[in-house]
Amino acid sequence: MTMGQLMALAILVLVAATLSGPRLPRVWLALTLAGTAALLGAALWALGGSAVWDWRSGFAVGGERLHFRLDAVSAWFLTLVAIVGGAGAVYTREYWPDHERPESAGRGRAWWSALVLCMGLVLQCANGLHFLMAWEAFALSAFFLITLERDRRETRAAGWLYLAASHAGTLGLFAFFSLLAARTGSWDLGPMKDHPELAPLFWVALFGFGVKAGLFPLHIWLPSAHANAPSQVSAIMSGVAIKMGLYGLVRFSGWLPLPAGAGWAVLALGAVSAVLGAAFTLAQSDLKRLLAYCSVENMGVILIGLGVGLLGAANGDTTWGRVAMAGALLHVWNHGLFKSLLFLAAGSVLHATGTREMSRLGGLWRAMPWTAGLFGFGAVAISALPPLNGFVSEWLVYLGLFDAAAGHVPVAVAIVPAAIALGVTGALALAAFVKAAAMVFLGAARTQNAAHAHECGWWMRAPMLTLAAACVGLALAPVVVWPFLRQPLGAWNPAWRGGEPPAPLAALGALQAALAALVAAAAGALWLRARANGLRRALTWDCGYAAPTTRMQYTSGSFAALAVGWFAWALRPERWLRWPRGPFPSRADHVERIPETVLERAIGPVSEVVMAASAWMRRRQQGRLPDYIFYLVAGLAAVGALVVFGGM
Amino acid sequence: MNDLLNLLIGLAMGLNLVALGTSRLPSLIRIAALQGMVLGIMPLVMEHELRVMLLAVAVATVSMKGLVIPALLRRAMRTANIDRDLDPLIGFLPSLLLGAAGMIGAVVLARRLPLRPEHHESLLVAGALASVLAGLLLLIGRSKAISQVCGYLILENGIYLFGLLLIHSTPLLVEGGILLDLTVAVFVIGIIVDRIQRAFDSLDTRKLTVLRE
Amino acid sequence: MTELLLILVPLAAAAVAVLWPYDRTRPWFLPATGLAHVLLAFGLMLRPPEAPFHAWFGYDPLARAVLPAVSLLFLGCAAYGVPYLRLRAERSNRVFVAGFLAALGLMSAAHMARHLGLLWIATEAVTLSSVPLLHFNNTPRAFEATWKYLLVGGTGIALSLLGSFCLGYASLQGGGTGDLTFTALMAQGTGLSRPWVLIAWVLLLVGYGTKMGLAPMHTWKPDAYGEAPGIVGAMLAGGVTTVAFTALLRVRGVVDAAGAGAVASRTLLVIGLFSTLVAALFLLSTRDFKRMLAYSSVEHMGILSLGAALGGAGLWAAFFHVWNNSMTKGALFLSAGNIRRAAGGRTIDEVSGMAILTPHSAAVFVAGLFAVTACPPFGPFFSELLMVKSAFAAGHGWAAAFFLGCLLLAFFGLTRVVFAIVYGRPRQLAREMDPRFRETLAVIVPPLGLLLLTLWLGVATPDALRAAWTAAVRQLTPTP
């Protein structure tokens, strides 16, 4: 059985799954798992050997022959699609079942497998026309997944915002691909480094794909969409879908000639996304919104790696560029895995308590130990702490930056600030995830529904465990991943087709394993010692205060206040304060809200101007016939003027 | 020959100004009808020998433009017992001035345009343009439905005038078709006006503004 | 000779329908005639007569490239008309059916007219024959809409007549024999007197542009489409506009041959982009979903004239888009008609949650929305993408960018309205919805069929059509 047959099988099975989704949940689950398994097989096949599946159809679709091409770069992303797609499908069975969601469960299943299928197609289309088709189909199925719960007003609003932003990006891609086709004379895609005149197109692509990837100024749609979507959808959106935008950037930065400023721009964009994304992450008080902003941050980290890679490739295919690029690609996998894990865990919290508001949760670890443990695991991983996998990829990116800096390369002006930005990002992310995990799972329950939470079942636990296991694998044996990782690296830049790891991955892996063991041993030992000495339970010693209430706990807002204050220039927090007055103050309150700065402060005013123009137009058309005739005559005059004076 | 034609055209152009200046609905209708008749007899003046088809066309035009449609409009006006003053959106004096300016402009333009030798002396082009302008001016400047129909009539008269330039070249079949279409159009408009007057109790188009943004 | 049947069959059917005594069975004339017309149109397209039947009338490549689309659309509307007229059994449908059939015949005539004067006559006749269809509802609103349609459209059509005369005079002045067939005019070419040609172009563009509904002459459109029954709206948006567009193309061919092609392209480009912008701005804040369709139609007319302005590949894409526009508009208007009837309201303040009340129509409506906003795999995606591509290829980069911006605004407006009426909870008005209306197969299949046609056009464009469009492009571009 060849890779091509495997791919074809996967596509057919997923189509069947889509059709079976509305009516037959079990069949759907089986088919979706089979399809994702086939996808995974094909992807690993492509990554294993440097085989490339290249297939052109005999028939034409939309006037162009289908052209599928599965090379290592596509396969790298396809792996993620397959894993998360399968895990989410299993999760759906318990999280979004027919008996709880009679109206939307069926649609949800169908669109889910459609989404997986479309993302798979996007990764394989090597023809601009079909790439756009798959791209838009993927965007639309994502839209229908986000709006599954469409009787909720905010879900509809979030869905519309997503669709609008996504369409803006798609129109950017319209321009990109039609320019490409207009200049090369064919819709076919492939390496075109030998057309220097195509270089400026990179900027159009950066916009088009950047919207989907949620890079900082273009991320406006991301938080609300990921927060309001059903959690398994948030997981695949945040873990995989936004990576499609990244795939576009990687793919076409590898195929097209690049303008001189490309690496610099990408690096700067990445640094901004990373730092500000992290700042916004810390400031959020809605668990899923926090996770969503964290995706912006991680895309920033990946983009820093990509930017260094571009600079490295532009400056003579240097080793440091290779390291950073490897880190970026590896972080794609890592972030995909633990971000999905975190969203699934958040979903199980939402399922158990019915709220995403962190200041209404707390102390859940007792009721839902599995979720708590898995979320904690994810938090450590996403804060890029050793001994987990997040660290491995960020370490590679750091290594690229440090190598470049140590080498006193000409582009160090860009490299050094990026390194510092990455450090700040790490610290912010750590703060954010300490906060998230602690506010939700530690301390005392802040509300009744938090107190009466229940653990999720195995259908939801199993996918989370799978994702966590994958993370552990990547963490403890990064050197095993290298043989796969070098394929996309080589496919992206043939000069980097080298065999040996760019960094002491083996040493790092060994150290991480040792550290893990040591940590476990130490924890165990301390626990035993404490038991031996006698372990007594008592009230929290709140500095002698004997009657602590749950309201006394630090909330997410107060936890973040300090750092938020430092980033107020970007976050623009809105505060409403009423100080306690008089000897026996009746009431005092302090409301704080972190606005969607870009959306409310930048997009808002612009759209108001447009709407004003629209209103002006409407006032011109009030049903008075003489006016209409006048417009007609005015049009006549205008056309006449254009004819007479237009020539000169 | 040509002088007679120019005389008629001048008459039509004068009627344009009167139409712009009049403040009463019945007189406006009368003016439009009169202009229609004047135009109707022009082909007979232009042609040397009388052809049956030509005669038929002339008769049809005169009867339609001069009699039937005005009658229709009068009926609508009477049944819709609306006040006979047509309150202008553009005042009478301004419309008069605009009309005069348009007429002068039309004459100037007609002089600048390349014309066939046999049309050098005739006022056809100028008259056509002037009537078209006057018609548009009425359509824009008067608010009552009937007055707008009159404006439309005058506009069409202008086009008809221009059509006379081609009377030798275009086959009468086409001419006839065009005339038929125009008259039917105006007829339909008349019918609709009649219907509207049943639907709404007034023909003031300022009241016909339910459909709006 | 058989070409004439395209005109005569509907007219004859109309005549018979007038005389037909039974209100219940009369509607069946519509699908019958539609089917015959489709067969004729496609048969003649696939096996075209070697020479046009007459210098004045003929099923020439241009007609072959456009008329079958109108004929298909008519078939869809006719199929829908039967159940629709059964719902409106309270009043006689004699005039309606006759007018509808006559309109088809006259539209065929207008598409096939190869003589300046005949073209105008047929267009005007189409306008007049659609008047009784417009005020079929007999409400004051309908009459007001008709009134505006007549006067604005009438003024426009009058101007186009003046333009036709000017073009005729241009040929006379250029020493022509006064033969006003397009072939003759194109043959005369640069012999035409340039000033008159330019005047003619301005008048004809504005005149037929009014019929097409290009801004700022679009003002009659929302009123007419908003008040007319769904099938009439579909026919106006997909058929009558096409007539005017074809007319413009024929004239443009002459202007091109007269050596003023650059001027024509410039004006078409500007007016097309302006229409797209105006439509987008109106779409952003309109609340009535039938008027929304009207503005969307204005937008697509702008797209068509943009394609015409680009010429060559752009013109080809414009023909492609004519087909897509007809099919998509048909699907949208018919499903909107269902929704309108079921909801008993026309604005997003009165209507919502139709996905629950009329699931199928709502689904078709949403799919149609994505089709009309150029989302793949529907046809408009391909035609508009081709248009953007040819715009870039022709070096009109800024025009393409502006165009894409307008598309984005339009997308915002359309999605806003459609989701508002489709999703959410049903409103009170829908409780006392028309009791006779049920989502039967008869009212779902026609719009669905048209939608599938759009899909088919996009995904698997038949080579016959591609060939037809190429031939039409060749006919319109003068060979130096």
Next chain:
Amino acid sequence: MNSIIAFPARLAVWLLLAPLLPGIINKVKAWVAGRRGPPVLQLYYDLARLWRKGVVVSTLASPGFIAGPAVAWVAVLAAALLLPLGPLGASLSFRGDVILLLYLLALARFCTAWAALETGSAFEGMGAAREVSFAVLAEAAVVTAVLTLSLQSRSVSLSAMLVPAAGSGTLLLAVGLFTVLLAENCRVPFDDPNTHLELTMIHEVMVLDHSGPPLAAVLHGAAMKLLLFSVLLVQAVLPVGKLPPAAGAGALVAGVLVVTVAVGLVESLMARVAFRRVPLLLTTAFLLCVFALLIAWKGGAA
């Protein structure tokens, strides 16, 4: 020196000598204040006693409450072992180990904060919030310092990095790192380890609820962290690696002592700054490191 004895030696240094530093600091403070003060070995007695004591755990706390200190302790120890120790060298050295060191310290911070939040106490939440927030600025300074070192030495592994270039840059770097040391180890002027006003504390308030062996782990970990930073600072300033072993060891010990005394002096001569001013101070440290970086860069470029 072969690693069979080197490794135990290093381990011994980190585990056994670390608790000396707080003692010395306290001695210095007492001496400046004219008191006798606690014995230098006080921390050893405390640790020994705590290791034998029983444990009181908040009713809200999860097992993480015990695990946290353990993990943090391991993380600090691991970080320390990565750091070359003068003539003893590092136990393991590879490209990029410096980044691992930074992130191990981050792991320690994560676990301490986690354990602090286990109890749901407002005070410990406050402490944790401050710890992680100030770490943001401190991290920037540290990363800049490390970048400076790698620019100087054109290498990215600690053992090769710690070869200071003589010059004004080194001085700036020293001051910057010293400030970071004070902040990271929660000394005056950032924090007052032995005040009893919880509202003003960072680190101490995070461990309010710990007792017995976990508390011992926390205290020992803190001591090790202090030693780690002073060793890093000394080796960043003095060319310890280049000297002959004996001299090197002497220089290192002397340097660490100087740093410790300096900490003590700062604590006795300065007062805690208001929290509002802390970011300012950290930013100053960051800027010092940036200047050092620029100098190192020019040096490298020349």
